Amino acid sequence: MPELVSHPEEVKVISRRWGQGAADIDKYIELGGYAALRKCIEQGPEWVINEMKTSGLRGRGGAGFPTGMKWSFVPKQSEKPKYVLVNGDESEPGTCKDHLIFLHDPHSVIEGTMIAGLAIGAKVGFIYLRGEYRYLIEIMERALAQCYERGILGKNIFGTGFDFDALSHTGAGAYEVGEESALMESLEGKRGVPRIKPPFPAVVGLYGGPTVINNAETIASVPFIIEMGGAAYAKLGTERNGGTRLFGISGKVNRPGVYELPMGYNLKKMIYEVAGGIPNGKALKAVVPGGASCPILRADEIDVGMDFDQMGKAGTMLGSAGVVVLDETVSIVEFALRTIKFYQHESCGWCIPCREGTDWLKKTMTRFYEGYGTTKDIDNMRYLAENMLGRTFCPLGDAAAMPMIGFFKKFRDEFEEYIRANPSAPESQALVELVGA
């Protein structure tokens, strides 16, 4: 079990029960669990959706769509069954928050799922876990079994007449399946490629029924919001960015880990105070603020609040709040190669710009890294990435293009220096002639 970190600056909401054995239902109930569900059953769906809207909770998967609004899009009447779907396919590089929720507080996910189900009128929820999280599957299965034993899942829950079933399902190892519609395809047993939108899942989702699909952290936040009230939760964060967020800080920091901090928390403070600064007195070079797909920030750009809107203004994204810290020893060229390798490997191949674009970026980047690059390659790669951006079927293409464009834009000099420092082989001259100087 990974070690938990802690810092006085933290505001523990969603991580409140971590490290206390709340994976067991008795402990969970002892710590106040399933009270929010009771309250919701008493108050009814409309009240729940209103609380969610008031809370200002925005999707924690990365897109930041207001959760209450998403729930309100689900039609009240539907011929087909409605579903709640929990996206636990956490796979964005630099992100490791959801697995801690599943590990320490799986019942909060189950409770959140049930509340979402109550709010939209669904009777079934699916909790989709990333395939690589093998060790979490047992924990989730046990939690679900306990709920059924206690009558918290199943028919006539708490004797209120509310019925709900929840099931867990695991992926087979594809980043793409983290995209909501690809996840539905995967859950239905098909090839994990995204669907055409519209229709959006709220209208036509899993098995064709109206579906609310939320990130695991979003869903896990729900019981806490109900417990403390939407308004109180909203106040924890900044305007239009309610509540707290699990920030996963990794890379060149003294105390890496997942910290729960208010939305809008200053990035510089997060790195230097919460995470303890850069080890060995090295200088900061850059930060990837929200998982690998977010454009990189230079060291001089990090004095910014970590919420969806401020990050957008800074030219990047809050994403999944996986903060990756790079110090002066890190080569941006190598980092860029690692990044594009990931996206090339994970492109599902459905559409041309992503399938071919990530592949050519990786091929060119690999050669560049091996010392056979030219300045024309930098231009070519930037041209390629810019022509992928906004043109792909799903956001994976953007996720690959955005960081690459960021590297070329902000660290072009480092790429150029890399060529000069690696006059590797006599062949590179022939290459220059072929590619162009």
Next chain:
Amino acid sequence: MADVNLTVDGKKVTVPAGTLLIEACRAAGIEVPAFCYYPGLSLCGACRMCMVRIEKMPKLQTACTTPVGEGMTVHTETPEIAQARKATVELLLGNHPLDCPVCDAGGECELQDMTFKYGAPTSQYVEIKQHREEQQWSPVVYFDRPRCIMCYRCVRVCGEGMDVWALGVQNRGAGSVIAPNRQDHLDCEECGMCIDICPVGALTSDTYRYKTRPWEMNHVATVCTHCGDGCKTTLGVRRADDGMEIVRGDNRDKSGINEDFLCIKGRYAFDFANHPDRLTKPLIRQADGSFATATWEQALELAAKKLKEVRDTKGPDAIGVIGSNRTTNEENYLLQKFARTVLGTNNIDHHRTADYVSFVRALAGKADRAASLRDAGTAPAILLLGNDPTEQHPALAWALRTNVRLNKAKLFLVNTSDIKLRRQAKAFLHIPEGGYADAVRFLGSNDANFHGIEGAADFRDALRAEPKLLILFGSEFRGHDIDALVSFGLSLPDARFACLADYANSRGAADMGLLPDLLPGYRPVAAPGPFAEEYPNLPQKPGKDLIEMFDAAERGELGALYVVGANPVERYNVDPASLKNTFVIVQEMFLTETAQIADVVLPAANLYEKGGSVTNNYGDLQLVKKAGDRAGVRSDLELIVRIADRMGAKPQQLVPFGRGLRADTGQSRGAQSGEADRHSIWLASRQIEPKVSPFDPYAVLDEIARLVPGYDVERMNLLAGNDVRTKLVSIEPAASTTRRDLVLPAQDALFTSGTLGRYSAKLAEVHESHRKSPAEAAAD
């Protein structure tokens, strides 16, 4: 649905709500390019070529997945869009082999067209292209993997269109490949739709690959010679030593009655035309029993002399004539006219594969109730009794599947076998062998039970609730069963009917009067109507049917038998010895079982080597066009005229050539061939095209249009290559009711096609490859 107004490139367009933007653009005459979009198949949005700018939208949008919105303003060609498309083409070319000079698709490749339009003249990439070995997936399908651009059209047409699901996608990302779902081969119907629909040269056919270039061929749109659906097929024809060689059959002309579809036979089974066993010289039986080649003069003279001799000595009824269900209407019409007016006998018949006589009689006076093949694609509900269209009428099966898939049509099946279309059926009545008569009686009655078959009453109730039911039935239905079925159908408000036979012109053969008791248009020979004046000395007594002719031959009463394009010896299992006293004349492509016992064999052209018209199972009339000349053969039409001529008959009386206005065929037509064609179509449409030769099928078509009820069709439409409806005649052919059942189904399946099919090497190869070995069969 309500209409939506939008503006595309400054043009105002109004289309129904729900229309896809790409289709709305097409409606405005603006072609938005796309690789993956294909009308009728599920949407993909994968190729990103159809990106357009919609005002007030932040990003470029794919026109193929965006439904139109009221007031939308769309731009389809801006520098931004051109750049996006260029970048996509660049990416595709990155791994695409530039083997265009040898690629089958070179010259008709959508990737080439897009490169030409948007320009991707330089490559940004120096890395080696991803190469993969070519694969052969079936006797006809090859896959050149590096050429594939992953548009998924093949996967979708095979699954959604054909309901075969033989293709899928393997791996992911840049490693994605289209692959058969069953190990390394396609477990499929070999329709070749995947090849047809491929925008590039990734999928190629065994019959065509690396043979020629598209621009070296003539493309002749004609009608397939195989089953009774009458699909339009475009033949790619090349010059060859002996005249012409058909190198390709495809469906590039999607305007046909088959629309998007063509099956294996239309696509690959043309190779019989160049089969090495093809007869190209007339044969005459020698005294020692062997054949010797002869000149046309000798052979025609002998045939004419013998027919004249028998007619004049033994009487006209000592001659029998057997026609074909693969020759043109003009030939069939002429053959019966020849038999009735020159030979003077009604002894004429053909191999019947459906009971059209009963069908016409049952629908007498209800011409509007006869269905076209096109109705199968549009009717809201269909009842199919008997037959297995997947095997026997692939285009009908396609139309039914498409109708169910896209229009949610309701398909009701009554069958003794668990046929594949059951998967599309809303209800399936599985009846015991030989149970059709009972089934029809049940439909028309009010019995609660039908041999205890569960759901039968519900099935009947559901049918009775259908206001516009299309009723299709196979050769299982004959005589009074057809009466019963039609009377059930007529009890519904607006039911339509079609009777399914087996060959390209089975319907035409019956319509043209290749029947011993009925004239063209099913007029009884005893009540000939206008034919009494048109046909001099028309015999009034019904003649012998096919079986009676052979019985007469056995008794030594048949002096001569004239067989045109048929193989009754094999089909009816005739003892060759029974014909020893009969002089047999056969017009054939091959030395068939019937030709082998002939005294004179005349090498005939096939349907691809002549002009004329054919009528499909549904009464849809279409023109067949001559793909090219072939040395050593003559059309059946010409041979009939030449024999008649040598017998002393006046060709003008048989073929009304020389009529019409003598148009100036010289200067006024202009030098451009296209202009000449238009001119001749115009002339022909007004029936003032001069028919200068007695071998001109259009001269016969004029007479058919004039005399055969229902065939007075709009000529312009026919000449333009469209299918036109013949109108079912309303004369009651009473005389036929006493006839015995003469229907003999062809028993052809997807990979067989009667005698002709045996001479198609490709069809035979596929047929063989699909026969399971005992081990494979056991494993299933």
